[in-house]
Amino acid sequence: MWLNNVVAGLTPGATYAIVGVLLTLMSQLTRVVNFAQVAVGMFGGYISLTLVTKMHLPIFVGVIGGILVAALLSALLGWIIATWLAEASTSARSAVTVAALLFLISLAFILFGYRNQPFPTLVAGPMFTLPGGAVVSKVTVLVIGLAIVITVGSWAFLKFTAFGVKLRAVSDRQMAAELLGINVKMLNVSVWSITGAIAGLTVALVGPTASNDYVTVSTLVIPGAAAALVGAFKRMDLALVGGLAIGAIQGLFSGFPNLLIVRDWVPIIFIILFLLWNQRKEVWDVAR
Amino acid sequence: MTLKLNDVTVSRGVGPVISNVTLEVTPGEVTTVVGPNGAGKTSLLESLSGVIGISGGSIELDGVDISKMSRRRRSHAGLAHVQQGRMIFPSLTVKENLQLTASTKADMDGALALFPELEKRLDSATVLLSGGEQQMVVLARAFAAKPKYLLLDEMSLGLAPVVFLRLIPIIEQIAKTGVGVLLVEQFAHLALKIASDSLVITSGHVSYHGPADALLKDPDLLKKAYLG
Numbered sequence: 001m002w003l004n005n006v007v008a009g010l011t012p013g014a015t016y017a018i019v020g021v022l023l024t025l026m027s028q029l030t031r032v033v034n035f036a037q038v039a040v041g042m043f044g045g046y047i048s049l050t051l052v053t054k055m056h057l058p059i060f061v062g063v064i065g066g067i068l069v070a071a072l073l074s075a076l077l078g079w080i081i082a083t084w085l086a087e088a089s090t091s092a093r094s095a096v097t098v099a100a101l102l103f104l105i106s107l108a109f110i111l112f113g114y115r116n117q118p119f120p121t122l123v124a125g126p127m128f129t130l131p132g133g134a135v136v137s138k139v140t141v142l143v144i145g146l147a148i149v150i151t152v153g154s155w156a157f158l159k160f161t162a163f164g165v166k167l168r169a170v171s172d173r174q175m176a177a178e179l180l181g182i183n184v185k186m187l188n189v190s191v192w193s194i195t196g197a198i199a200g201l202t203v204a205l206v207g208p209t210a211s212n213d214y215v216t217v218s219t220l221v222i223p224g225a226a227a228a229l230v231g232a233f234k235r236m237d238l239a240l241v242g243g244l245a246i247g248a249i250q251g252l253f254s255g256f257p258n259l260l261i262v263r264d265w266v267p268i269i270f271i272i273l274f275l276l277w278n279q280r281k282e283v284w285d286v287a288r
Numbered sequence: 289m290t291l292k293l294n295d296v297t298v299s300r301g302v303g304p305v306i307s308n309v310t311l312e313v314t315p316g317e318v319t320t321v322v323g324p325n326g327a328g329k330t331s332l333l334e335s336l337s338g339v340i341g342i343s344g345g346s347i348e349l350d351g352v353d354i355s356k357m358s359r360r361r362r363s364h365a366g367l368a369h370v371q372q373g374r375m376i377f378p379s380l381t382v383k384e385n386l387q388l389t390a391s392t393k394a395d396m397d398g399a400l401a402l403f404p405e406l407e408k409r410l411d412s413a414t415v416l417l418s419g420g421e422q423q424m425v426v427l428a429r430a431f432a433a434k435p436k437y438l439l440l441d442e443m444s445l446g447l448a449p450v451v452f453l454r455l456i457p458i459i460e461q462i463a464k465t466g467v468g469v470l471l472v473e474q475f476a477h478l479a480l481k482i483a484s485d486s487l488v489i490t491s492g493h494v495s496y497h498g499p500a501d502a503l504l505k506d507p508d509l510l511k512k513a514y515l516g
Contacts, residue, residue, distance in 0.1 A: 165384045172377040179337055179371070180388055180433065181363035 003134040005255035006248045012223075013247015014143040015206050016267070019224025020231070020239035021151050022195045027233040029171045029191045032093045035221055036077060036100035041199030042217040043104050044070030045119055045207050046112045052120045059120045067200035073104070074196020075189050082188045086174075101218060108214040119207035139209050144244070146205065150198060151240045167191065223247075223267035229274040246270055289350050290314055291336070291367075291437045291468055297344035298328070298335045304343065305331045306492045312485075313437055313468040318459065320483035320500055322476040324514060328492040329472040330372060333439045336470070337369035338362050350436070366436030372445050374422045378415035382406055385414055385425050389433035399432035402458055420451035427455065427462075437468040444475050456482060480504045488513035 019038055026034045048066025051057045057065070077100050085093050127138045158164035170177045170184050178184050203217060210216075223246055230242025246266055253263040291313040298306040306328040313319045321329050334340045336347060338359040347355045349365050357365065377385055390396040400407050403424040409417060414425055423443060430438060440459065444452040452475065460482045463469045473479035480486055483500035488510070496503065496513035503510045 162387070165380060165387065168379050168384075169377040169388055172379050173375055175339065175359075176371065176375040176377070177388075178359045179339070179363060179369045180429070181360050182388070183360060 002252060002255055003130065003132045005251045007130065007134045007136055007140065007251070009247040009249070009251015009254070010244060011137070011140045011143055011206060011209060011247070012250065013244040014140070014147045015202060015220060015243070016223040016227045016246050017147040017240045017243025018143070018150055018198065018202050019220055020227025020243045021147065021154065021236045022198060023221070023224055023228040024231055024233050024236050024239045025154055025191065026195055027090075027228070029167050030078065030081075030093075030188050031090045031171075031174075032081065032097060033090070033225070033233070034195070035094065035097040036074075036104060036218075037097075037195065037199055038203070038220045038224065039101045039104040039218040040070045040073045040077070040196045041201075041203035042212075042214055043073060043108060044068075044196075044200035045203040045212070045217070046108055046117075046214075048204060049117055049119055050112065053117070059122065062120065063122060063201075063204045066204060067197050070200025070203075071193045071197035074199070075193035078189045078192025079185075082185045086185075101221070105214045105218055112214075116211075116213050119204070119212055121208040122205060124208075137209075139205060143202070143205055146202065147240055147243065151236045154236060163187075226267035226270040226274075229271055232274075232278070242270070290348075291350075291470070292348040293332075293336070293345065294348065295345035296332075296335060296342050296347065298331050298340060299343040300331065300340065304492060306335065306489075308345070309487075309489070309494055310345075311487060311497070313470045314485070315436065315468045316463055316466050317485065318463045318469040318471055318483040319485040319487065320476075320479040321470065321472045321487045321489060322474075322479060322514075323489040323495075325474075327489045329489055330441055331492075332489065333369060333441050333470065333472055336362075336439055337367055339369070339371075363433070367439065368430040368433050368435035368437070369439040370426055370430050370441060370443065372442040374419060374426055374446070376414040376417075376422045376425055378413070380414055381411050382414055382417070382425055383410040385429050386432055389429050395432045395434065399428040402431060402461065403428050419447050420454070423447060423451070423455065427458065431462055431467075435467060437470065438462060440469065440471045440473075442472055442474060444473060444478075449475070452478070476510065477504065490514060 022037055023034060026032050044066035047069040048062040051062035051065045052059055081093050081096055085096065123138045123142055125138055126135045127141045129135050158168055166182050167187055170182060170187055174184055226246055227239045227243035231238030250263045250266050253259040293309055293311045296306065296309045297304050309332060321332065323329055331340065335342045338357065342355055346353055354362050354365055386396055386399055390399055406424055406428060414422060443455055456478055459469060459471065471479050480500040480503055486500035486503055487494055488496035
């Protein structure tokens, strides 16, 4: 019973992990905590829904269209920040993404209406059954696989490609990189568009399995941020583990009616615990 | 074929930090800029590479006005700016730092020929290197970009004099390959020794512009120039 619940929590957990890894990448490479990270994916999801239901395009064409829109929206946001806030503080740059989050939610209400509509299903059904009887769905396997591929792939890309080395240089010292002739703006916008596309793909995969209203999907950035905090917005591997752990704990709690109310607090508890842990030295120093 | 500043004025915050500076950097030669702290030497270099804009005058690189160009385009036009404070990329290895500008194996080999000691540290994280080694990485990286003009800002900052002494002949060697070097330095005597032309800046104004030899031979002239 409890194993079933933990397994059920792994799909949202892997989603948090993906968002956490994307937030870590964005924070490291573009100096932004991107609160609109999932909102662009949500908007792409509804674009694909429109393409499939209103324009009667095949599901895969609709999904690709949605991913492209998510990538373009994210690139546009990145371009705006790279153009007008290139030398602004991380807080100022991140504040712009809060505005973008609210704007995209409002725009979704205007363009796609107030009624919830289910996303077209890309994959469905069970993948295999664990010895205890817990059923693992195809979506769970796919999203966990995607989270691992994104984490390992991003690490390898940054470590072994010339493009990745340039991104790390920009992340270290933007001005010095620019003085070497590196196209900082193009690199930044590329990161924005790639993370936007991944957010679009993630929403397309998990959207049909859960509540997909604009606000619920867009605010997946909160448990995603909790996962990113586990890796201190620096380590993608820990963000991956953090996301899966948050999802698994939430799943476990949902098996106990008395703890059901606590389930949604798990990401917030993770955030508070991380902040306390991170501040422990400061508190000690002040006490001295 | 020169890097030319025509009557350049640079303003920061409340007013000008550099006023009406005219200067020519010639390929194959070292031009040294000296002056007391806060005189505006760093601002002068920053205006050349585009870190800060100019508020008056113009900057020409081989006859092309680069005053309004972005930092990246100035770099592609042939300017390399080594900022003060050992601007390594700490998360990168020595090799990765050099690969940012060395587009061919020959560029990499050329850079390593200047500093053979870096060869055995190629796979080390740059952040783990000593201050002197880090400055070597920065200089080698700039040289690997094959610049026409190299702007060097206070390379001695935070280095033991003996380490800086190791860098001086290399700057001279770089100039001999045809690169025009504009060297800003606190150690005036060391810098003037390898320079042909020199400039003394005090409070944003040029108080001396002439042969470096003359300043070296006449300490009173240097003192007078420093006092404005």
